[in-house]
Amino acid sequence: MSRDQQRPAPPGAHEATELPLAGRESHDAPSAEVAVKLVAALDRLARALRQHRQGAASKLGITPLQAEVLRTLYEGPPPEAVVGLLARELGVTQPTVTDSVNALVRKGLVARSTMQGDRRRTRLELTGAGHDLVATLTAAESELIAAVAGMGATSQETAYVSLLELIARFVDTGHIEVARTCLTCRYLGGTPEAGRHCLLLDMPLPDPALRVNCPEHEPRPA
Numbered sequence: 001m002s003r004d005q006q007r008p009a010p011p012g013a014h015e016a017t018e019l020p021l022a023g024r025e026s027h028d029a030p031s032a033e034v035a036v037k038l039v040a041a042l043d044r045l046a047r048a049l050r051q052h053r054q055g056a057a058s059k060l061g062i063t064p065l066q067a068e069v070l071r072t073l074y075e076g077p078p079p080e081a082v083v084g085l086l087a088r089e090l091g092v093t094q095p096t097v098t099d100s101v102n103a104l105v106r107k108g109l110v111a112r113s114t115m116q117g118d119r120r121r122t123r124l125e126l127t128g129a130g131h132d133l134v135a136t137l138t139a140a141e142s143e144l145i146a147a148v149a150g151m152g153a154t155s156q157e158t159a160y161v162s163l164l165e166l167i168a169r170f171v172d173t174g175h176i177e178v179a180r181t182c183l184t185c186r187y188l189g190g191t192p193e194a195g196r197h198c199l200l201l202d203m204p205l206p207d208p209a210l211r212v213n214c215p216e217h218e219p220r221p222a
């Protein structure tokens with residue numbers, strides 16, 4: 001029995017011949033109602049992901065943000081490995097990233113080096129221990145990937161494209177600042193119907209090949 005089915009009926013519901021739409025499950029729900037449910041579903045997924053990552057990070061003695069900094073440094077530029085750009089990438093303030101980086105340096109997971117030509121700027125890089133720790137974090141993600149892989153191939157592709165479309169919309173509305181996906185890239189050519197392709201790399205982009213974090217990405221004009 002679903003949670004909605006377990007709820008007590010609202011007063012007067014049994015006498016009414018027609019219930020108001022709000023609060024009811026409908027097979028013909030208006031798109032606004034589906035949009036509300038979609039945001040609720042995204043919220044549930046985000047919480048699950050956050051809990052999983054918090055658990056994995058705390059087992060290794062680091063915070064979730066420190067784990068994000070390590071992952072971002074591991075993946076390499078963009079962004080350039082400097083505090084200001086990491087802060088923008090992760091959607092947090094510069095002092096917050098500075099605190100995380102200081103802690104990672106103390107733990108021997110990240111090292112600072114002076115940038116050539118500008119001794120006032122420091123670049124960050126993973127140490128050997130930092131690389132090992134990212135490998136452990138990545139292994140922890142395999143449980144989530146296995147759960148997704150349990151969906152059929154067609155469902156996975158449909159969900160992937162839908163999520164890329166949502167990311168593009170959130171970029172358009174200013175709710176995501178940094179996204180390097182094909183659907184937000186100036187080099188995306190073609191159409192979903194006729195087939196998409198990358199104008200920069202001169203390659204076809206069927207749905208499974210669309211990229212979620214492409215180093216060659218350039219934002220499409222507003």
Ligand code: SF4
Pocket residue numbers: 180181182183185186187188189197198199200201211214215216217218
């Ligand atoms: S440059 Fe990268 S993100 Fe842009 S369309 Fe080509 S593959 Fe996609």
